[in-house]
Amino acid sequence: MSDTSEAPQLLRLAASDNVLVALGPVPAGPARITGGGVLTVERPVTLGHKVAARDIAAGEKIVKYGVPIGSATAAIASGSHVHTHNMKSDYTPTYVLDETSQGGRGD
Amino acid sequence: MIEGFLRQDGRKGIRNHVAVAYLVECARHVASEIVLPYREAGAQVIGFPGCFPNDYAQKMMERLCTHPNVGAVLLVSLGCESFNRFQLAEAIAKSGRPVETIVIQKAGGTRTSVAEGQAWVAARIEELSRAERVPMGLEELVVGTVCGGSDGTSGITGNPAVGLAFDRLVGEGATCIFEETGELIGCEEVMAARAATPELGRELTRSVEKAARYYATLGYGSFAAGNAEGGLSTIEEKSMGAYAKSGSARIDGLIKPGDLPPKGGLYLMDVVPDGEVRFGFPNISDNAEIAEMMASGAHLTLFVTARGSVVGSAIAPVIKICANPETYARLSEDMDVNAGRILSGSSLTEVGAEIFDLTLAVASGRKTASEQLGHAEFILTYKSFEPIGPACLPS
Numbered sequence: 001m002s003d004t005s006e007a008p009q010l011l012r013l014a015a016s017d018n019v020l021v022a023l024g025p026v027p028a029g030p031a032r033i034t035g036g037g038v039l040t041v042e043r044p045v046t047l048g049h050k051v052a053a054r055d056i057a058a059g060e061k062i063v064k065y066g067v068p069i070g071s072a073t074a075a076i077a078s079g080s081h082v083h084t085h086n087m088k089s090d091y092t093p094t095y096v097l098d099e100t101s102q103g104g105r106g107d
Numbered sequence: 108m109i110e111g112f113l114r115q116d117g118r119k120g121i122r123n124h125v126a127v128a129y130l131v132e133c134a135r136h137v138a139s140e141i142v143l144p145y146r147e148a149g150a151q152v153i154g155f156p157g158c159f160p161n162d163y164a165q166k167m168m169e170r171l172c173t174h175p176n177v178g179a180v181l182l183v184s185l186g187c188e189s190f191n192r193f194q195l196a197e198a199i200a201k202s203g204r205p206v207e208t209i210v211i212q213k214a215g216g217t218r219t220s221v222a223e224g225q226a227w228v229a230a231r232i233e234e235l236s237r238a239e240r241v242p243m244g245l246e247e248l249v250v251g252t253v254c255g256g257s258d259g260t261s262g263i264t265g266n267p268a269v270g271l272a273f274d275r276l277v278g279e280g281a282t283c284i285f286e287e288t289g290e291l292i293g294c295e296e297v298m299a300a301r302a303a304t305p306e307l308g309r310e311l312t313r314s315v316e317k318a319a320r321y322y323a324t325l326g327y328g329s330f331a332a333g334n335a336e337g338g339l340s341t342i343e344e345k346s347m348g349a350y351a352k353s354g355s356a357r358i359d360g361l362i363k364p365g366d367l368p369p370k371g372g373l374y375l376m377d378v379v380p381d382g383e384v385r386f387g388f389p390n391i392s393d394n395a396e397i398a399e400m401m402a403s404g405a406h407l408t409l410f411v412t413a414r415g416s417v418v419g420s421a422i423a424p425v426i427k428i429c430a431n432p433e434t435y436a437r438l439s440e441d442m443d444v445n446a447g448r449i450l451s452g453s454s455l456t457e458v459g460a461e462i463f464d465l466t467l468a469v470a471s472g473r474k475t476a477s478e479q480l481g482h483a484e485f486i487l488t489y490k491s492f493e494p495i496g497p498a499c500l501p502s
Binding site for chain 2: 007011013021022023024046047048049050062064065067068069070082083084087088089090091092093094095096097100
Protein backbone atom coordinates (compact mmCIF):
# COMPACT_ATOMS: atom_id res chain seq x y z
CA MET A 1 0.00 0.00 0.00
CA SER A 2 2.93 2.35 0.48
CA ASP A 3 3.92 2.03 -3.20
CA THR A 4 4.91 5.62 -4.07
CA SER A 5 4.43 5.07 -7.80
CA GLU A 6 0.68 5.31 -7.21
CA ALA A 7 -1.19 8.62 -7.07
CA PRO A 8 -1.32 10.39 -3.69
CA GLN A 9 -4.56 10.08 -1.71
CA LEU A 10 -4.10 12.84 0.86
CA LEU A 11 -3.16 16.45 0.11
CA ARG A 12 -0.87 18.44 2.37
CA LEU A 13 -1.69 22.10 1.61
CA ALA A 14 0.96 23.73 3.82
CA ALA A 15 3.90 22.44 5.84
CA SER A 16 2.44 23.68 9.14
CA ASP A 17 -0.97 22.01 8.60
CA ASN A 18 -2.14 19.45 11.15
CA VAL A 19 -4.83 18.12 8.77
CA LEU A 20 -4.65 16.56 5.29
CA VAL A 21 -7.39 16.61 2.62
CA ALA A 22 -8.77 13.48 0.93
CA LEU A 23 -8.20 13.66 -2.83
CA GLY A 24 -10.92 11.06 -3.43
CA PRO A 25 -12.53 8.28 -1.43
CA VAL A 26 -9.81 7.05 0.94
CA PRO A 27 -10.23 3.61 2.57
CA ALA A 28 -9.11 2.81 6.11
CA GLY A 29 -5.44 1.93 6.32
CA PRO A 30 -2.20 3.43 5.01
CA ALA A 31 -2.70 6.34 2.58
CA ARG A 32 -0.12 8.15 0.44
CA ILE A 33 0.49 11.84 1.11
CA THR A 34 1.44 14.40 -1.55
CA GLY A 35 5.14 15.16 -1.35
CA GLY A 36 5.81 11.78 0.25
CA GLY A 37 4.93 9.90 3.40
CA VAL A 38 2.09 7.68 4.54
CA LEU A 39 -0.64 8.22 7.13
CA THR A 40 -2.74 5.41 8.57
CA VAL A 41 -6.35 6.51 8.16
CA GLU A 42 -8.63 5.29 10.94
CA ARG A 43 -11.84 4.88 8.91
CA PRO A 44 -12.88 5.60 5.31
CA VAL A 45 -13.34 9.26 4.35
CA THR A 46 -14.76 10.83 1.19
CA LEU A 47 -13.43 13.49 -1.20
CA GLY A 48 -12.69 16.88 0.31
CA HIS A 49 -12.80 15.74 3.96
CA LYS A 50 -9.95 16.14 6.43
CA VAL A 51 -7.94 13.70 8.52
CA ALA A 52 -5.57 14.52 11.37
CA ALA A 53 -1.93 14.47 10.24
CA ARG A 54 -0.85 13.94 13.86
CA ASP A 55 -2.38 13.75 17.32
CA ILE A 56 -4.23 16.99 18.09
CA ALA A 57 -5.09 18.01 21.67
CA ALA A 58 -8.53 19.31 22.69
CA GLY A 59 -8.58 23.10 22.30
CA GLU A 60 -5.68 23.12 19.83
CA LYS A 61 -6.13 25.09 16.57
CA ILE A 62 -6.89 23.10 13.45
CA VAL A 63 -4.47 24.39 10.80
CA LYS A 64 -5.17 24.12 7.04
CA TYR A 65 -3.67 26.26 4.24
CA GLY A 66 -1.19 27.25 6.97
CA VAL A 67 -3.87 29.16 8.91
CA PRO A 68 -6.23 28.29 11.77
CA ILE A 69 -9.69 27.23 10.56
CA GLY A 70 -11.15 26.50 14.03
CA SER A 71 -10.38 24.61 17.24
CA ALA A 72 -10.51 20.97 18.28
CA THR A 73 -13.40 20.24 20.69
CA ALA A 74 -11.89 16.87 21.71
CA ALA A 75 -8.57 15.09 21.51
CA ILE A 76 -8.14 13.88 17.92
CA ALA A 77 -5.88 10.91 17.19
CA SER A 78 -3.60 10.90 14.15
CA GLY A 79 -5.48 9.51 11.11
CA SER A 80 -8.95 10.36 12.45
CA HIS A 81 -11.62 12.17 10.46
CA VAL A 82 -11.63 15.87 11.47
CA HIS A 83 -15.01 17.51 11.06
CA THR A 84 -17.93 19.13 12.89
CA HIS A 85 -18.04 16.31 15.48
CA ASN A 86 -14.59 17.15 16.87
CA MET A 87 -13.85 20.75 15.83
CA LYS A 88 -15.67 24.09 15.85
CA SER A 89 -15.47 27.55 14.35
CA ASP A 90 -13.85 30.34 16.36
CA TYR A 91 -16.42 32.71 14.78
CA THR A 92 -19.98 31.43 14.16
CA PRO A 93 -21.39 27.95 14.77
CA THR A 94 -21.63 25.59 11.81
CA TYR A 95 -25.11 24.55 10.77
CA VAL A 96 -25.60 20.97 9.58
CA LEU A 97 -28.57 18.78 8.69
CA ASP A 98 -28.70 15.60 10.76
CA GLU A 99 -29.58 13.67 7.61
CA THR A 100 -26.33 14.68 5.88
CA SER A 101 -24.04 15.22 8.86
CA GLN A 102 -22.51 11.76 8.46
CA GLY A 103 -21.03 13.00 5.19
CA GLY A 104 -17.37 12.23 4.80
CA ARG A 105 -17.50 8.89 6.53
CA GLY A 106 -17.10 6.54 3.66
CA ASP A 107 -18.23 3.47 5.61
CA MET B 108 -10.14 40.97 -28.76
CA ILE B 109 -13.79 40.73 -27.77
CA GLU B 110 -16.89 42.33 -29.31
CA GLY B 111 -19.86 44.02 -27.69
CA PHE B 112 -22.86 46.33 -28.21
CA LEU B 113 -22.14 50.04 -27.77
CA ARG B 114 -24.46 51.98 -25.41
CA GLN B 115 -25.09 55.71 -25.19
CA ASP B 116 -23.05 56.06 -21.96
CA GLY B 117 -20.00 54.60 -23.72
CA ARG B 118 -20.14 51.24 -21.97
CA LYS B 119 -20.44 48.13 -24.11
CA GLY B 120 -22.66 45.13 -23.48
CA ILE B 121 -21.89 41.49 -24.25
CA ARG B 122 -25.58 40.60 -24.61
CA ASN B 123 -28.56 42.51 -25.97
CA HIS B 124 -31.48 41.55 -23.74
CA VAL B 125 -34.96 43.02 -23.43
CA ALA B 126 -35.53 43.20 -19.67
CA VAL B 127 -39.13 42.89 -18.47
CA ALA B 128 -39.12 44.21 -14.91
CA TYR B 129 -41.91 43.68 -12.39
CA LEU B 130 -42.03 46.35 -9.71
CA VAL B 131 -43.82 44.28 -7.07
CA GLU B 132 -44.45 40.54 -6.72
CA CYS B 133 -48.10 41.15 -7.69
CA ALA B 134 -46.91 42.01 -11.23
CA ARG B 135 -44.54 39.07 -11.62
CA HIS B 136 -46.97 36.72 -13.32
CA VAL B 137 -47.80 39.26 -16.01
CA ALA B 138 -44.07 39.91 -16.57
CA SER B 139 -43.36 36.17 -16.86
CA GLU B 140 -46.24 35.66 -19.31
CA ILE B 141 -45.00 38.54 -21.46
CA VAL B 142 -41.52 37.01 -21.66
CA LEU B 143 -42.60 33.40 -22.22
CA PRO B 144 -42.77 33.38 -26.07
CA TYR B 145 -39.62 35.51 -26.37
CA ARG B 146 -37.29 33.70 -23.99
CA GLU B 147 -35.21 32.19 -26.78
CA ALA B 148 -35.06 35.59 -28.48
CA GLY B 149 -33.52 37.26 -25.44
CA ALA B 150 -36.36 38.62 -23.30
CA GLN B 151 -35.80 38.08 -19.56
CA VAL B 152 -37.61 38.78 -16.31
CA ILE B 153 -36.05 40.78 -13.50
CA GLY B 154 -37.79 42.72 -10.73
CA PHE B 155 -38.26 43.62 -7.11
CA PRO B 156 -40.91 41.76 -5.11
CA GLY B 157 -41.50 44.12 -2.18
CA CYS B 158 -44.22 46.75 -1.84
CA PHE B 159 -42.39 49.09 0.57
CA PRO B 160 -40.13 51.90 -0.65
CA ASN B 161 -36.41 51.15 -0.31
CA ASP B 162 -33.45 53.19 -1.64
CA TYR B 163 -31.35 50.10 -2.24
CA ALA B 164 -34.06 48.50 -4.39
CA GLN B 165 -34.50 51.69 -6.39
CA LYS B 166 -30.75 52.00 -7.01
CA MET B 167 -30.36 48.34 -7.88
CA MET B 168 -33.24 48.40 -10.34
CA GLU B 169 -31.87 51.55 -12.00
CA ARG B 170 -28.44 49.94 -12.36
CA LEU B 171 -29.87 46.68 -13.67
CA CYS B 172 -32.24 48.32 -16.16
CA THR B 173 -29.33 50.39 -17.52
CA HIS B 174 -26.87 47.48 -17.42
CA PRO B 175 -24.78 47.36 -20.60
CA ASN B 176 -26.20 43.92 -21.48
CA VAL B 177 -29.72 45.38 -21.59
CA GLY B 178 -30.98 46.99 -24.81
CA ALA B 179 -34.58 47.84 -23.88
CA VAL B 180 -36.78 47.71 -20.77
CA LEU B 181 -40.47 47.07 -20.19
CA LEU B 182 -41.62 47.97 -16.67
CA VAL B 183 -44.63 46.06 -15.33
CA SER B 184 -46.40 47.78 -12.46
CA LEU B 185 -49.50 46.63 -10.63
CA GLY B 186 -50.30 50.27 -10.04
CA CYS B 187 -50.63 50.71 -6.28
CA GLU B 188 -47.14 49.59 -5.17
CA SER B 189 -44.69 51.98 -3.51
CA PHE B 190 -41.87 51.48 -6.01
CA ASN B 191 -41.19 54.74 -7.85
CA ARG B 192 -41.78 53.59 -11.43
CA PHE B 193 -41.63 57.17 -12.73
CA GLN B 194 -38.09 57.73 -11.43
CA LEU B 195 -36.99 54.36 -12.80
CA ALA B 196 -38.50 54.98 -16.24
CA GLU B 197 -36.84 58.39 -16.39
CA ALA B 198 -33.41 56.94 -15.56
CA ILE B 199 -33.81 54.31 -18.28
CA ALA B 200 -34.97 56.86 -20.86
CA LYS B 201 -31.99 59.09 -20.00
CA SER B 202 -29.68 56.15 -20.72
CA GLY B 203 -30.94 56.13 -24.32
CA ARG B 204 -32.78 52.83 -24.04
CA PRO B 205 -36.34 52.29 -25.24
CA VAL B 206 -38.59 52.03 -22.17
CA GLU B 207 -42.32 51.49 -21.67
CA THR B 208 -44.41 51.07 -18.52
CA ILE B 209 -47.48 48.87 -18.35
CA VAL B 210 -49.73 49.49 -15.34
CA ILE B 211 -51.92 46.43 -14.91
CA GLN B 212 -54.68 48.27 -13.04
CA LYS B 213 -54.95 50.79 -15.89
CA ALA B 214 -54.44 48.41 -18.79
CA GLY B 215 -57.50 46.37 -17.88
CA GLY B 216 -56.02 43.37 -16.13
CA THR B 217 -53.84 40.39 -16.86
CA ARG B 218 -54.87 39.50 -20.40
CA THR B 219 -54.65 42.98 -21.91
CA SER B 220 -51.41 43.74 -20.05
CA VAL B 221 -49.81 40.57 -21.38
CA ALA B 222 -50.96 41.32 -24.94
CA GLU B 223 -49.71 44.91 -24.83
CA GLY B 224 -46.45 43.87 -23.28
CA GLN B 225 -45.82 41.11 -25.80
CA ALA B 226 -46.43 43.49 -28.72
CA TRP B 227 -43.91 45.95 -27.28
CA VAL B 228 -41.31 43.26 -26.56
CA ALA B 229 -41.69 41.74 -30.04
CA ALA B 230 -40.99 45.10 -31.66
CA ARG B 231 -37.90 45.73 -29.50
CA ILE B 232 -36.50 42.26 -30.17
CA GLU B 233 -36.88 42.89 -33.89
CA GLU B 234 -34.94 46.18 -33.53
CA LEU B 235 -32.23 44.74 -31.29
CA SER B 236 -31.69 41.80 -33.64
CA ARG B 237 -30.30 44.26 -36.18
CA ALA B 238 -27.64 45.62 -33.80
CA GLU B 239 -24.07 44.73 -34.64
CA ARG B 240 -21.20 44.02 -32.31
CA VAL B 241 -18.22 46.36 -32.29
CA PRO B 242 -14.68 45.75 -31.03
CA MET B 243 -14.40 45.92 -27.24
CA GLY B 244 -11.18 46.04 -25.22
CA LEU B 245 -10.54 43.99 -22.10
CA GLU B 246 -10.30 47.30 -20.21
CA GLU B 247 -14.04 47.69 -20.97
CA LEU B 248 -14.93 44.29 -19.46
CA VAL B 249 -16.20 43.82 -15.90
CA VAL B 250 -16.09 40.30 -14.46
CA GLY B 251 -17.52 39.19 -11.13
CA THR B 252 -16.92 36.00 -9.21
CA VAL B 253 -19.02 34.14 -6.65
CA CYS B 254 -19.02 30.64 -5.23
CA GLY B 255 -21.98 28.52 -4.24
CA GLY B 256 -22.35 24.99 -2.98
CA SER B 257 -18.72 24.93 -1.86
CA ASP B 258 -17.02 21.89 -0.37
CA GLY B 259 -13.57 20.61 0.52
CA THR B 260 -12.50 20.70 -3.15
CA SER B 261 -13.42 24.35 -3.80
CA GLY B 262 -10.38 25.89 -2.17
CA ILE B 263 -8.01 23.47 -3.88
CA THR B 264 -9.26 23.50 -7.49
CA GLY B 265 -11.97 25.88 -8.74
CA ASN B 266 -11.34 28.90 -6.53
CA PRO B 267 -7.56 29.19 -7.04
CA ALA B 268 -8.06 28.53 -10.78
CA VAL B 269 -10.46 31.50 -10.93
CA GLY B 270 -7.86 33.45 -8.95
CA LEU B 271 -5.32 32.81 -11.73
CA ALA B 272 -7.86 33.91 -14.37
CA PHE B 273 -8.57 37.04 -12.30
CA ASP B 274 -4.83 37.83 -12.09
CA ARG B 275 -4.57 37.65 -15.87
CA LEU B 276 -7.75 39.66 -16.49
CA VAL B 277 -6.62 42.40 -14.10
CA GLY B 278 -3.17 42.34 -15.70
CA GLU B 279 -4.76 43.03 -19.09
CA GLY B 280 -6.80 45.96 -17.80
CA ALA B 281 -10.16 44.36 -17.00
CA THR B 282 -12.22 45.17 -13.91
CA CYS B 283 -12.69 42.21 -11.56
CA ILE B 284 -14.97 42.07 -8.51
CA PHE B 285 -15.06 39.51 -5.71
CA GLU B 286 -17.49 39.61 -2.81
CA GLU B 287 -19.28 38.01 0.12
CA THR B 288 -17.45 39.58 3.03
CA GLY B 289 -19.21 37.00 5.24
CA GLU B 290 -17.11 34.37 3.46
CA LEU B 291 -13.85 36.21 4.05
CA ILE B 292 -14.07 35.87 7.83
CA GLY B 293 -10.65 34.82 9.04
CA CYS B 294 -8.89 36.24 5.94
CA GLU B 295 -8.97 39.92 6.98
CA GLU B 296 -5.27 40.32 7.64
CA VAL B 297 -3.89 38.64 4.55
CA MET B 298 -6.43 40.51 2.41
CA ALA B 299 -5.75 43.93 3.95
CA ALA B 300 -2.04 43.49 3.18
CA ARG B 301 -2.93 43.46 -0.55
CA ALA B 302 -4.74 46.81 -0.48
CA ALA B 303 -3.48 49.67 -2.66
CA THR B 304 -3.21 51.91 0.42
CA PRO B 305 -3.11 51.25 4.20
CA GLU B 306 -6.34 53.25 4.56
CA LEU B 307 -8.08 50.96 2.05
CA GLY B 308 -6.63 47.98 3.94
CA ARG B 309 -8.35 49.20 7.10
CA GLU B 310 -11.65 49.59 5.20
CA LEU B 311 -11.34 46.02 3.90
CA THR B 312 -10.74 44.74 7.44
CA ARG B 313 -13.68 46.75 8.77
CA SER B 314 -16.00 45.33 6.10
CA VAL B 315 -15.18 41.77 7.20
CA GLU B 316 -15.50 42.66 10.89
CA LYS B 317 -18.93 44.13 10.09
CA ALA B 318 -19.87 40.87 8.38
CA ALA B 319 -18.72 38.82 11.38
CA ARG B 320 -20.83 40.98 13.74
CA TYR B 321 -23.84 40.84 11.44
CA TYR B 322 -23.75 37.06 11.10
CA ALA B 323 -23.12 36.65 14.83
CA THR B 324 -26.34 38.58 15.48
CA LEU B 325 -28.22 36.36 13.05
CA GLY B 326 -26.78 33.27 14.72
CA TYR B 327 -25.73 31.66 11.44
CA GLY B 328 -22.62 32.00 9.31
CA SER B 329 -22.73 32.07 5.52
CA PHE B 330 -22.53 28.32 5.62
CA ALA B 331 -24.98 25.73 4.27
CA ALA B 332 -25.49 22.12 5.29
CA GLY B 333 -24.06 20.92 1.98
CA ASN B 334 -20.78 22.68 2.71
CA ALA B 335 -20.33 20.39 5.72
CA GLU B 336 -21.43 17.31 3.79
CA GLY B 337 -18.61 18.03 1.38
CA GLY B 338 -15.94 18.29 4.05
CA LEU B 339 -15.95 21.93 5.16
CA SER B 340 -16.19 22.17 8.94
CA THR B 341 -16.18 25.92 9.72
CA ILE B 342 -16.80 29.33 8.15
CA GLU B 343 -13.08 30.15 8.40
CA GLU B 344 -12.22 27.04 6.40
CA LYS B 345 -14.82 27.94 3.77
CA SER B 346 -13.48 31.51 3.75
CA MET B 347 -9.92 30.46 2.98
CA GLY B 348 -11.21 28.64 -0.09
CA ALA B 349 -13.52 31.46 -1.17
CA TYR B 350 -10.76 34.03 -0.73
CA ALA B 351 -8.61 32.19 -3.30
CA LYS B 352 -10.99 33.40 -6.05
CA SER B 353 -9.55 36.90 -5.65
CA GLY B 354 -6.15 35.79 -6.96
CA SER B 355 -3.05 37.70 -5.94
CA ALA B 356 -3.42 41.12 -7.60
CA ARG B 357 -3.37 44.38 -5.67
CA ILE B 358 -6.83 45.28 -4.33
CA ASP B 359 -7.76 48.66 -5.78
CA GLY B 360 -10.99 49.44 -4.00
CA LEU B 361 -13.96 48.54 -1.85
CA ILE B 362 -17.41 49.06 -3.40
CA LYS B 363 -20.99 48.41 -2.35
CA PRO B 364 -23.72 46.93 -4.56
CA GLY B 365 -24.58 49.31 -7.38
CA ASP B 366 -21.31 51.28 -7.17
CA LEU B 367 -19.51 51.20 -10.52
CA PRO B 368 -15.74 50.61 -10.24
CA PRO B 369 -14.07 53.76 -11.64
CA LYS B 370 -11.32 51.97 -13.61
CA GLY B 371 -9.79 48.57 -14.26
CA GLY B 372 -8.40 46.59 -11.34
CA LEU B 373 -9.53 44.33 -8.52
CA TYR B 374 -12.36 45.33 -6.17
CA LEU B 375 -14.00 43.79 -3.11
CA MET B 376 -17.77 44.23 -2.91
CA ASP B 377 -19.10 44.75 0.61
CA VAL B 378 -22.49 43.02 0.50
CA VAL B 379 -23.39 43.18 4.20
CA PRO B 380 -25.90 45.95 5.02
CA ASP B 381 -24.84 48.89 7.19
CA GLY B 382 -26.41 49.74 10.52
CA GLU B 383 -28.42 47.45 12.73
CA VAL B 384 -29.65 44.08 11.44
CA ARG B 385 -32.95 44.95 9.77
CA PHE B 386 -33.80 42.95 6.69
CA GLY B 387 -32.45 39.51 7.47
CA PHE B 388 -29.70 37.58 5.75
CA PRO B 389 -27.40 39.65 3.53
CA ASN B 390 -27.72 37.39 0.51
CA ILE B 391 -30.45 34.82 0.74
CA SER B 392 -29.12 32.65 -2.09
CA ASP B 393 -26.44 32.70 -4.79
CA ASN B 394 -28.48 34.66 -7.33
CA ALA B 395 -28.78 37.56 -4.90
CA GLU B 396 -24.98 37.83 -5.07
CA ILE B 397 -25.00 37.65 -8.85
CA ALA B 398 -27.67 40.39 -9.04
CA GLU B 399 -25.41 42.69 -7.00
CA MET B 400 -22.43 41.92 -9.22
CA MET B 401 -24.53 42.89 -12.22
CA ALA B 402 -25.70 46.09 -10.51
CA SER B 403 -22.03 47.07 -10.22
CA GLY B 404 -21.62 46.50 -13.94
CA ALA B 405 -20.39 42.90 -14.16
CA HIS B 406 -20.87 41.69 -17.73
CA LEU B 407 -20.55 38.07 -16.62
CA THR B 408 -19.92 36.05 -13.48
CA LEU B 409 -17.45 33.24 -12.82
CA PHE B 410 -19.34 30.90 -10.48
CA VAL B 411 -17.36 28.19 -8.69
CA THR B 412 -19.50 25.32 -7.44
CA ALA B 413 -18.57 21.99 -5.89
CA ARG B 414 -21.79 20.40 -4.61
CA GLY B 415 -23.25 21.37 -8.00
CA SER B 416 -25.25 24.53 -8.65
CA VAL B 417 -27.20 24.58 -11.91
CA VAL B 418 -28.18 28.27 -11.93
CA GLY B 419 -27.54 30.92 -14.51
CA SER B 420 -28.79 34.50 -14.36
CA ALA B 421 -30.94 37.01 -16.16
CA ILE B 422 -28.98 39.75 -17.98
CA ALA B 423 -25.41 38.54 -17.42
CA PRO B 424 -24.06 35.10 -18.37
CA VAL B 425 -22.76 32.79 -15.66
CA ILE B 426 -19.73 30.58 -16.34
CA LYS B 427 -19.89 27.60 -14.01
CA ILE B 428 -16.61 26.16 -12.84
CA CYS B 429 -17.03 22.79 -11.17
CA ALA B 430 -14.48 22.20 -8.41
CA ASN B 431 -15.47 18.63 -7.55
CA PRO B 432 -14.73 15.87 -10.11
CA GLU B 433 -17.45 13.57 -8.69
CA THR B 434 -20.02 16.33 -9.13
CA TYR B 435 -18.77 17.07 -12.64
CA ALA B 436 -19.31 13.44 -13.60
CA ARG B 437 -22.97 13.71 -12.55
CA LEU B 438 -23.77 17.26 -13.73
CA SER B 439 -21.41 17.84 -16.64
CA GLU B 440 -24.12 19.28 -18.92
CA ASP B 441 -24.64 22.09 -16.40
CA MET B 442 -20.94 22.93 -16.11
CA ASP B 443 -18.65 25.00 -18.32
CA VAL B 444 -15.28 24.09 -16.81
CA ASN B 445 -14.11 20.89 -15.10
CA ALA B 446 -11.70 22.26 -12.51
CA GLY B 447 -11.91 19.04 -10.50
CA ARG B 448 -9.46 17.46 -12.91
CA ILE B 449 -6.75 19.35 -11.00
CA LEU B 450 -7.08 16.60 -8.36
CA SER B 451 -6.05 14.01 -10.93
CA GLY B 452 -3.02 15.84 -12.26
CA SER B 453 -4.10 18.79 -14.46
CA SER B 454 -2.35 21.99 -13.44
CA LEU B 455 -4.02 25.05 -11.91
CA THR B 456 -2.31 27.08 -14.65
CA GLU B 457 -3.98 25.06 -17.40
CA VAL B 458 -7.46 25.39 -15.86
CA GLY B 459 -6.90 29.08 -15.11
CA ALA B 460 -6.02 29.65 -18.78
CA GLU B 461 -9.14 27.75 -19.86
CA ILE B 462 -11.29 30.01 -17.65
CA PHE B 463 -9.60 33.13 -19.07
CA ASP B 464 -10.11 31.99 -22.68
CA LEU B 465 -13.73 31.00 -22.03
CA THR B 466 -14.42 34.39 -20.41
CA LEU B 467 -13.35 36.11 -23.64
CA ALA B 468 -15.36 33.71 -25.82
CA VAL B 469 -18.51 34.18 -23.72
CA ALA B 470 -18.00 37.94 -23.79
CA SER B 471 -18.06 37.78 -27.59
CA GLY B 472 -21.29 35.80 -27.69
CA ARG B 473 -20.60 32.13 -26.98
CA LYS B 474 -23.43 30.74 -24.86
CA THR B 475 -22.67 29.25 -21.46
CA ALA B 476 -24.13 25.93 -20.30
CA SER B 477 -26.79 27.70 -18.22
CA GLU B 478 -27.73 29.97 -21.13
CA GLN B 479 -28.15 26.94 -23.38
CA LEU B 480 -30.39 25.32 -20.78
CA GLY B 481 -32.55 28.44 -20.48
CA HIS B 482 -31.53 29.45 -16.96
CA ALA B 483 -32.32 33.09 -16.17
CA GLU B 484 -32.69 33.18 -12.38
CA PHE B 485 -33.04 36.49 -10.61
CA ILE B 486 -33.67 37.58 -7.03
CA LEU B 487 -33.50 40.89 -5.21
CA THR B 488 -34.55 41.66 -1.63
CA TYR B 489 -34.39 44.51 0.88
CA LYS B 490 -31.08 45.93 2.15
CA SER B 491 -29.76 49.29 3.27
CA PHE B 492 -26.32 50.81 2.80
CA GLU B 493 -24.48 53.99 3.64
CA PRO B 494 -22.23 55.42 0.90
CA ILE B 495 -18.62 54.18 0.82
CA GLY B 496 -16.00 56.32 2.56
CA PRO B 497 -13.27 58.33 0.77
CA ALA B 498 -10.55 55.74 1.55
CA CYS B 499 -12.44 53.02 -0.34
CA LEU B 500 -11.41 54.19 -3.82
CA PRO B 501 -7.86 55.57 -3.66
CA SER B 502 -6.98 57.36 -6.92
